Amino acid sequence: MDSLCGKFIVFDGPEGCGKSTQVRMLVERLQGQGQAVLSVRDPGSTRIGEKIRQILLDPVHDEMGMRCEMLLYMAARAQMMTQFIFPALARGDTVICDRFVSSTLAYQLDGDGLSAADIRAVADIAIRGRWPDLTIILDMPPEESFQRVQRQRDRIESRPMEYHRRVRENFLDQAKGYPAYKVIDAARDRQVVHGDILNIMAALA
Numbered sequence: 001m002d003s004l005c006g007k008f009i010v011f012d013g014p015e016g017c018g019k020s021t022q023v024r025m026l027v028e029r030l031q032g033q034g035q036a037v038l039s040v041r042d043p044g045s046t047r048i049g050e051k052i053r054q055i056l057l058d059p060v061h062d063e064m065g066m067r068c069e070m071l072l073y074m075a076a077r078a079q080m081m082t083q084f085i086f087p088a089l090a091r092g093d094t095v096i097c098d099r100f101v102s103s104t105l106a107y108q109l110d111g112d113g114l115s116a117a118d119i120r121a122v123a124d125i126a127i128r129g130r131w132p133d134l135t136i137i138l139d140m141p142p143e144e145s146f147q148r149v150q151r152q153r154d155r156i157e158s159r160p161m162e163y164h165r166r167v168r169e170n171f172l173d174q175a176k177g178y179p180a181y182k183v184i185d186a187a188r189d190r191q192v193v194h195g196d197i198l199n200i201m202a203a204l205a
Helices: 019-032 048-055 066-092 101-107 114-127 142-148 162-175 190-204
Strands: 008-012 037-041 092-096 134-139 183-186
Touching: 008 019, 008 101, 019 092, 019 134, 019 190, 037 066, 048 066, 048 092, 066 092, 066 101, 066 114, 101 114, 101 162, 114 183, 134 142, 134 162, 142 162, 162 183
Parallel strands: 008 092, 008 134, 037 092, 134 183
Antiparallel strands: none
């Protein structure tokens, strides 16, 4: 998988789908092969991004409007692109990101009238047109995925189950017809899921 150098790969999906685990497993595999890898999380990774993350996820901010929420995610993303992702890609590193614009297209879509076109237009400014080479959606029903969340739920996670069902459908809908998206059934053993991911990586390379 040497030709993954300079590739921008995103893992996304509903809460509890195993994104962080699969990111870690892939990073360890690539680093074990001697590849330079940058692993980041969205929102976060930068000092500014982590502060924005705290604001976004703190349940005390229940008055936050969906447009404000979307713009805060984009602001954190813009900082991460400038500070970390663009330099890493310029070095030829493989960049692996836990969540990205695909999350905004799932979680904020239709909130306060936001369309996919609105979100993509703002995202294009925030990321300067550098969309991922591959987005892997780890798919699970929310009723099952939330059983894996063994901590106090944050502001987004605390929303009603019907909201999270729509989020799942939004993830699946945006993947339709886009070769740069791959959907994987995440409701299986993590090693089986990892094997599917490695097959996708081999095809990308």
